[in-house]
Amino acid sequence: MVWxxxxxxxxxxxxxxxRGVVTQRVEDFARRHGYTVVDxxxxxxxxxxxxxxxxxxLPFFLRDREKDPEQGETTDA
Numbered sequence: 001m002v003w004x005x006x007x008x009x010x011x012x013x014x015x016x017x018x019r020g021v022v023t024q025r026v027e028d029f030a031r032r033h034g035y036t037v038v039d040x041x042x043x044x045x046x047x048x049x050x051x052x053x054x055x056x057x058l059p060f061f062l063r064d065r066e067k068d069p070e071q072g073e074t075t076d077a
Contacts, residue, residue: 011043
């Protein structure tokens with residue numbers, strides 16, 4: 001599956017011990033929903049549909065360095 005440079009950069013921030021699992025789950029989700037490219041919006045959609053409540057906070061490796069759209073605040077990952 002093709003990943004945009006932005007999505008690749010975002011997933012590269014995931015801890016190495018979970019990166020493979022996260023990558024596989026994102027790609028599985030993308031295929032099931034007809035996506036051919038993983039971008040930041042696909043990654044955000046995966047997160048929104050997860051059954052786990054992250055208390056509205058993104059893990060550090062998923063935050064945008066400039067602005068976390070769900071928090072409406074500037075972040076510094």
